Amino acid sequence: MQILAGLNGGIIEKFAAPHLANKWIPKMIAGEAICAIALTEPSTGSDAANLKLKAQRKGNVYVLNGEKTSISAAAQADVAVVFARTGSVEDKARGVTAFLVPLDNPKIKRTHFDDLGESVVGRGSLFFDDVEVPAENVLGEEGLGFIQVMQGFDYSRALIGLECLAAAKKSVEEAWEQVSTREAFGKKISKFEGVSFPLAEAETFIEAAKLLCYKTLWLRDQGKPHTAEAAMCKWWAPKVPFEIIHNCLLAHGHGGYSKDYPIQQRLRDVLGLQIGYGTSQIQKIIIAREKIGRDGVPY
Numbered sequence: 001m002q003i004l005a006g007l008n009g010g011i012i013e014k015f016a017a018p019h020l021a022n023k024w025i026p027k028m029i030a031g032e033a034i035c036a037i038a039l040t041e042p043s044t045g046s047d048a049a050n051l052k053l054k055a056q057r058k059g060n061v062y063v064l065n066g067e068k069t070s071i072s073a074a075a076q077a078d079v080a081v082v083f084a085r086t087g088s089v090e091d092k093a094r095g096v097t098a099f100l101v102p103l104d105n106p107k108i109k110r111t112h113f114d115d116l117g118e119s120v121v122g123r124g125s126l127f128f129d130d131v132e133v134p135a136e137n138v139l140g141e142e143g144l145g146f147i148q149v150m151q152g153f154d155y156s157r158a159l160i161g162l163e164c165l166a167a168a169k170k171s172v173e174e175a176w177e178q179v180s181t182r183e184a185f186g187k188k189i190s191k192f193e194g195v196s197f198p199l200a201e202a203e204t205f206i207e208a209a210k211l212l213c214y215k216t217l218w219l220r221d222q223g224k225p226h227t228a229e230a231a232m233c234k235w236w237a238p239k240v241p242f243e244i245i246h247n248c249l250l251a252h253g254h255g256g257y258s259k260d261y262p263i264q265q266r267l268r269d270v271l272g273l274q275i276g277y278g279t280s281q282i283q284k285i286i287i288a289r290e291k292i293g294r295d296g297v298p299y
């Protein structure tokens with residue numbers, strides 16, 4: 001949840017009117033309010049700029065109608081950054097505006113998914129039925145929400161990497177402990193290279209991926225471009241932990257398959273983060289685009 005606050009609080013801090021930021025940010029930091037990001041819809045995920053949820057201006061308010069799905073913390077969030085179409089579908093990304101929407105509105109209905117992992121945060125859908133949002137709740141500029149606010153995802157992608165790497169690191173520590181106490185064929189199993197080498201490789205991969213995440217955050221702190229590095233963090237840093245945690249589970253033998261150990265939970269949790277906040281394929285398209293421009297983009 002703290003990671004979620006860090007990810008989404010940064011967006012509010014940068015783009016919300018001061019009185020809205022002053023209301024929500026201290027609560028999020030204190031752990032008293034949760035902010036969701038509502039981008040994905042039933043028919044658009046990777047192709048997010050094609051989203052359909054409609055926001056129609058009526059005087060000093062916008063009226064929101066439509067559905068968001070696969071939203072982390074949908075059931076318990078207090079507020080959401082909702083991406084909605086204010087322009088035409090042909091405007092694509094340039095017709096999308098971001099809104100800060102308090103979710104304690106009876107015209108917003110929520111559902112909760114029964115997921116493989118990340119049960120503490122959870123996912124669900126948000127249904128908007130004539131939901132009025134004050135115009136002052138627009139984040140960034142009208143029609144530029146997608147372009148401006150989505151840049152905050154570069155920050156979240158490095159944090160997601162570190163979150164997954166922490167789960168891998170803990171699993172490796174536990175696996176070292178397990179293999180240096182468990183015996184087979186009259187020896188500690190840590191003496192078999194087939195057991196110790198995957199863990200030694202895991203230590204190497206964790207260090208390398210962690211440095212990539214730190215470098216990305218450092219570039220951001222320096223105000224330097226870091227979109228390609230953030231995309232590298234997002235596809236690689238969750239994939240490496242999934243493979244590492246898998247190996248750690250196997251190093252525990254039959255015990256690893258039990259819910260008595262937390263390893264299986266970490267495996268399920270990091271799997272979700274290979275999809276959430278943009279899939280691996282999409283991150284590789286971003287890297288190619290950053291290196292060679294539109295020639296690296298398939299659409």
Ligand SMILES: Cc1cc2nc3c(=O)[nH]c(=O)nc-3n(C[C@H](O)[C@H](O)[C@H](O)COP(=O)(O)OP(=O)(O)OC[C@H]3O[C@@H](n4cnc5c(N)ncnc54)[C@H](O)[C@@H]3O)c2cc1C
Nearest residue numbers: 037038039040045046070071072272275276277278279281
């Ligand atoms: C744990 C979790 C948490 C999430 N949290 C949030 C959240 O808080 N807020 C939110 O808005 N969304 C959230 N999502 C949704 C997530 O962002 C989307 O699932 C993701 O962007 C992929 O969209 P999709 O599921 O529609 O897949 P699709 O876009 O239908 O893609 C399906 C497959 O096709 C591949 N694909 C699609 N286009 C291309 C292409 N051009 N080239 C190559 N491959 C391609 C994808 O990589 C994927 O493997 C979450 C998802 C998960 C699993």
